[in-house]
Amino acid sequence: MTVLSADIGGTNFRLGAVKEDGSIVKFEKIPTSSVFSSGSVLSDLENMLRTFSEGLSFDAIAIGFPATLNRERTQVVQAPNIPFMENVPVCEHLQKAFGVPVLAERDVAFALCYDAEKYHLPGKGIICGVYFGTGIGNAILIDGKPLTGRHGSAGELGHIPVPGCTISCGCGNIGCLEAVAGGKALARIQREKFPETPIGEMFARHWQEQALMEFIDGMAVAVATELNILDPDQMLLGGGVLSMKDFPRALLDEKIREHTRKPLPWRELNLIYAEDEADKSVVGGAIYARRKLNGRNKYEEDIAC
Ligand SMILES: [Zn+2]
Numbered sequence: 117m118t119v120l121s122a123d124i125g126g127t128n129f130r131l132g133a134v135k136e137d138g139s140i141v142k143f144e145k146i147p148t149s150s151v152f153s154s155g156s157v158l159s160d161l162e163n164m165l166r167t168f169s170e171g172l173s174f175d176a177i178a179i180g181f182p183a184t185l186n187r188e189r190t191q192v193v194q195a196p197n198i199p200f201m202e203n204v205p206v207c208e209h210l211q212k213a214f215g216v217p218v219l220a221e222r223d224v225a226f227a228l229c230y231d232a233e234k235y236h237l238p239g240k241g242i243i244c245g246v247y248f249g250t251g252i253g254n255a256i257l258i259d260g261k262p263l264t265g266r267h268g269s270a271g272e273l274g275h276i277p278v279p280g281c282t283i284s285c286g287c288g289n290i291g292c293l294e295a296v297a298g299g300k301a302l303a304r305i306q307r308e309k310f311p312e313t314p315i316g317e318m319f320a321r322h323w324q325e326q327a328l329m330e331f332i333d334g335m336a337v338a339v340a341t342e343l344n345i346l347d348p349d350q351m352l353l354g355g356g357v358l359s360m361k362d363f364p365r366a367l368l369d370e371k372i373r374e375h376t377r378k379p380l381p382w383r384e385l386n387l388i389y390a391e392d393e394a395d396k397s398v399v400g401g402a403i404y405a406r407r408k409l410n411g412r413n414k415y416e417e418d419i420a421c
Contacts, residue, residue: 119402126197134402178401180223224253230400241349297334340375354390
């Protein structure tokens, strides 16, 4: 089965045609601003996929969004970094346009599907992924199935409120964890405290200073919050922030352990650090689609995603 897989980002779209063995036969990165031009989000998405897939044959489409989707995973409800993408019935439209099954999910769930397979995590049980990128991405797989919650908005770890914090968050609330511990927060710290330092050098030059110690503590609070609520079988950490030059992983590890409930899950804590790879959501989308279309029983029984 070949899957046409799309990772819809706030800055770039990544598109790939992924074969059964996980190899990518064609890959493209397209600036988001160049795609949405006609005023119709659905037509723009369709045209982009049509142009990319010219001459290719594929059996399904997987499409990942940095967004809240409805529980049924058929509509994009709201995407904070793509403002005009609200209440968009993406699956129905693309299914009609291309005549193949279309599976939509949060981009971070696709990333976790990829990492779960790459790091050989078992399909059974609870697998959590926390990705520190622009914000704090979070996906939770329960027996291989992404946790959606009642409205589709489960796993919004970045929006845990921080007492006393008065910084506005992109979601409209004030004092979300993401406002103190995501990539955007790092950029704010750089602007306010270290304007002379390039963002890529922030940890290399300043990790022992208070502002960054607090930033890392915020990251640890995010991870420990999830550990203390879900007591997952596997906890995987990833995202661009962890891959920045001289990021103090040992300090993050120590602080996560400090905040994790004793004696358990602290005593048996095993954190998996995933490599940052730009096309993981594209390949992960294909893994997800293949597993899901292969049948629900198989999907739930013997898979890593
Ligand atoms: Zn928020």
